Amino acid sequence: MIYLTRKAEFSAAHYYHNPEWTPEENQRVFGKCANLNGHGHNYTLEVTVAGEVDAITGFVIDLKLLKDILNRHVLDDFDHRHLNKEVAEFSNQVPTTENLAVAIWKRLVANLHPARLHRVRLYEQPDLFVDYYGE
Amino acid sequence: MKVYLTRRYLFVASHRLHNAMLSDASNLETYGKCNNPHGHGHNYFLEVTVSGPVAAETGMVCDLGALDSVVTREVLNRFDHQNLNHLQEFADIVPTTENLTLCIQQILSLTQFPAHLEGVRIEETGNNSFEYSGAQPPRR
Numbered sequence: 001m002i003y004l005t006r007k008a009e010f011s012a013a014h015y016y017h018n019p020e021w022t023p024e025e026n027q028r029v030f031g032k033c034a035n036l037n038g039h040g041h042n043y044t045l046e047v048t049v050a051g052e053v054d055a056i057t058g059f060v061i062d063l064k065l066l067k068d069i070l071n072r073h074v075l076d077d078f079d080h081r082h083l084n085k086e087v088a089e090f091s092n093q094v095p096t097t098e099n100l101a102v103a104i105w106k107r108l109v110a111n112l113h114p115a116r117l118h119r120v121r122l123y124e125q126p127d128l129f130v131d132y133y134g135e
Numbered sequence: 136m137k138v139y140l141t142r143r144y145l146f147v148a149s150h151r152l153h154n155a156m157l158s159d160a161s162n163l164e165t166y167g168k169c170n171n172p173h174g175h176g177h178n179y180f181l182e183v184t185v186s187g188p189v190a191a192e193t194g195m196v197c198d199l200g201a202l203d204s205v206v207t208r209e210v211l212n213r214f215d216h217q218n219l220n221h222l223q224e225f226a227d228i229v230p231t232t233e234n235l236t237l238c239i240q241q242i243l244s245l246t247q248f249p250a251h252l253e254g255v256r257i258e259e260t261g262n263n264s265f266e267y268s269g270a271q272p273p274r275r
Contacts, residue, residue: 016193016194018193020192021192029193029198030193031200093194094193096189096193096194098138098194099189099194101138102136102189126143127144128140128141128142130141131138131139131140131184132139133139135136135137
């Protein structure tokens with residue numbers, strides 16, 4: 001079994017807000033992230049796939065294909081977008097890094113044949129990242 | 136559902152690798168320039184990983200402010216800008232980064248934590264890092 005990781009970057013805006021809470025509650029829990037005018041990040045996404053090395057190509061997965069899959073299923077929708085306002089998953093959930101990683105996993109997991117999705121790692125900033133293994 | 140969240144912190148400290156049970160020659164042979172009697176120092180990057188389900192109402196595994204305050208209180212305030220050899224934690228053990236990693240894991244595992252502590256990782260330099268996650272091997 002070989003693990004292959006592809007990195008990609010996207011930039012997006014978001015804010016944290018739970019509509020069932022009062023403004024004071026949102027402010028208390030989410031702090032600066034509750035500013036409804038939004039703020040943004042340069043996210044770094046690392047997608048790790050696992051698989052066997054193909055005897056003919058020597059690939060676990062064609063890197064160009066993997067790049068196209070990431071673009072089509074994630075980056076085209078997320079890059080230079082406002083996550084709360086423009087990405088379907090976040091019309092009814094808070095676009096935290098945790099929820100973003102899970103949403104990205106769900107978008108990719110069925111689309112990586114012949115490899116298998118092993119891990120989604122998403123950096124919000126260099127000092128904060130989230131890992132999701134589909135568990 | 137289980138999501139892993141890692142937060143990265145910086146502290147700076149000095150140390151000297153020297154075991155009083157060994158001869159001076161043996162210390163020098165074992166620890167090389169790290170045995171310099173005057174000590175030396177590092178910028179240590181500490182990564183703390185917690186895990187758990189994502190709370191539906193907050194979208195979070197763990198309140199980052201709470202995590203930061205525990206790590207600051209229990210680890211950074213204790214080790215930052217210190218000589219590790221002079222601390223009680225290293226009175227009887229050599230302050231290698233292996234031992235520092237175990238020590239920090241031990242300190243944090245005895246603390247009331249805002250989420251499940253999965254493990255700690257320390258970069259001593261850009262070329263050396265050490266990782267401990269209890270009985271489980273680190274997730275890759």
